[in-house]
Amino acid sequence: MITKPLTQKRKAESSAIKLLPMLVEAAFWNQKAAMSDVGEKIAAIVEATHPAISKRIRNTLDQNRKPAYLHNPDKLLEFEEARHGFDTVILPESIESDCRSIIQEHHRRGELAPFDLLPRHKILVYGPPGNGKTMLAEAFAFDLGVPFIRVKYGGLIGDYLGSTGRNIQEIMDYVRTGPCVLFLDEFDGIGMDRNDNQDVGEARRITNQLLISIERLPSTCILIAATNVDHLLDSALKRRFDFVLELPKPTEQLKRRCAEKELNPSITPGFNLLYLLDQIARAPFKNLKEVVDHCQRIRRDLVLNNGVGIEDINIRITDSGRLPMPQVVKSRYQRQCEIFDWACSTFGKEIATAPGERIRRFVEEALELAQAAGLCENDIVKLSDFVFSRPVGDIKQEVGQVGVTLLCYAQHIGINADEEENAEFNRLLSMDQLHFQARQNAKASLGIGAACVIELKL
Ligand SMILES: Nc1ncnc2c1ncn2[C@@H]1O[C@H](COP(=O)(O)OP(=O)(O)OP(=O)(O)O)[C@@H](O)[C@H]1O
Ligand SMILES: [Mg+2]
Known part of the structure; x- marks a missing residue:
């Protein structure tokens, strides 16, 4: 009989859990031989179903690499759980590639050794808060299967002269x-x-001590130092690192990748929220933590309210004044009146209102939108045949339909149509009319519409 993977996983978990009391007892009584035995048993049981955990246990038990237990400086160090591997950290491509090289060097240290080479292991990571410095450090521990040890500053900085150095x-x-x-x-x-x-005296001593300590650190210890303010760091100290990595304020591409992970359809069952990605990428989130928090708010709403609040949650990032809004926002009707006046003044009233002129301009722009959205000419020819095979509609209703269809499309691609329309309106009005007159005349020379008179401004 073939055992289903889930059943096999449950069995392994259940057998491993049964060994936990023995492990705790062995640790409590400091019975190292017993701890090793039980640890090896658990590693063997979960080897097939939880290979990363098994490997981590075996790494710890490995006699050659086992820490010679001095005394654990509790007040200085904290053992923490590494919760993520590099698969879940969103990083700029070059940084991800550096990190993967480091991991590979550690996994294959045996191949480097005969050539007198060691894996690189000293990394300084800097950048504004909330973009993954701590996650990156955890990911090294997670992917290499080694303990993640954080220095406790409270204990490190001593009250007495020289005590920080000793720590x-x-x-x-x-x-x-x-x-x-x-x-x-x-x-x-x-x-x-x-x-x-x-x-100055004490600071010099501490920095000098750090310089020496970092220099002597063996490559089995991956040192990751993180800071928000790298310019405050001593430059000699910076040179001691094998890598100095910057995690900058996120680009649109990083925000998009982050939202794509957080709103992946596999964790939003029954909903596909990927249409929100562009909007989230363009919103002025200061860091990836804000993107994650925003996506989690949306997912919470999915679970608790069936997603009825999603639009509200999203509107908050677009309409709360956080997205840069165009300077002047006029009502739509006001824009309509002004743009018509502008067309009459640019091309002359006769040309601007010549039969078919305005609607030809409209079709031209609609075709350009279709082209930009990836429709091919053949699709458009078929659509045109279809429309012209049907009865003529009411012109007022057709204008309304054009408007709502555009709104629906803009929402689908995560664009605020009103904002874009307003921005274009301001752009047109700020440009030299000569530019538009020349374009009109170039088209007229191809037999599209009438030419207008260009009045030279002296
Ligand atoms: N690069 C990233 N990929 C995925 N999630 C991220 C990333 N950066 C931040 N996050 C989200 O933000 C949270 C905080 O990130 P993290 O603690 O790593 O930031 P940090 O750069 O260490 O910030 P600080 O400077 O405040 O210590 C993470 O738990 C995660 O939810
Ligand atoms: Mg941090």
Whole structure:
């Protein structure tokens, strides 16, 4: 009988859970041999169903790489759970590729060793808050299957002269004994420019100590230092890193990729919200955390209210004044009157109102929109045959239908039609009329519409 993967997974989980009390007891009584035995059993049980967990347990048990247990400097270090791998972190392409190279170098350190090469392991990551510095650090620990250790600043900065330096030494002595990711968040707090600190003497000592410690750190410890303010860092210190990575304010493309992950149809069952991506990408979110929060608000509404509040939630990012709105917003009717006056004044009233002139312009723009949206000429010819095979409609109703159809299309592609119309209106009115007169005459020379008289302004 073929065991279904889900059943197999449940069985493995259930067998592993049964071993947990023994593991806790062994840890409580500091029975290292028993801990190793139980750990190895769990690793074997979950090997097929949870390979990453199995590997992580075996890495820890590996005698050659096992931390020689000094004493765990509890007040200085915190062991945290790494919750994400690189699959879930949205990064600019070049940074993602650097990170994947580092991971590969660690996975294949055995191939580098005979050539006297070591994997690179010192990374400085900087950029404004909320764009994934902490996530990136966690992803290294997750994908390499090693502990994620964060330095606790409260304990690190000592009250007495020299105590911070001693604490740094203690941390480095500890982490050099086993494979791990050591995360120094808000690195500017200790790696500050030696010339830029009030207590210059102590700052110099700390920075010098860091320089030496980082230099001597073995490649089994991946050091990740993060800061929002890289310009405050000592430049000699920066040079000690193998990589200095910037996670900048997100581009439209990054916001789009982030929203695509957060609103993926696999986690919005019954709904396809991908039409919102362009709108979210263009909204002025300061960082990816805001994008994630926004998408989660939408998903919560899906679960609790069947999505009835989605438009409201989205309108908040477009109409709350956070999206740059055009300077002058006139009513639609006012724009209608003014644009007609503008056409009469630009081309002359006779030409602007010549039979078929205005509607030809309209069809031209509609065709350009269709072309920009990817329709091919053949589709348009077929549509034209279809329309002209049917009875003529009422002109007022047709104008209304053109309007609502355009609104519906704009919503589908995540564009605010009113905003775009207003922006174009302002652009036309701000440009030199000669430009439009020349275009009109170029078309007239092809037999489309009438030429207008260009009045030279002296
Ligand atoms: N690059 C990203 N990919 C996916 N989600 C992200 C990303 N950046 C931020 N997020 C979302 O924002 C949250 C906060 O991100 P994170 O803590 O990594 O930011 P940070 O750069 O470390 O910020 P800070 O400077 O405040 O420490 C994450 O838990 C995640 O939900
Ligand atoms: Mg952080």
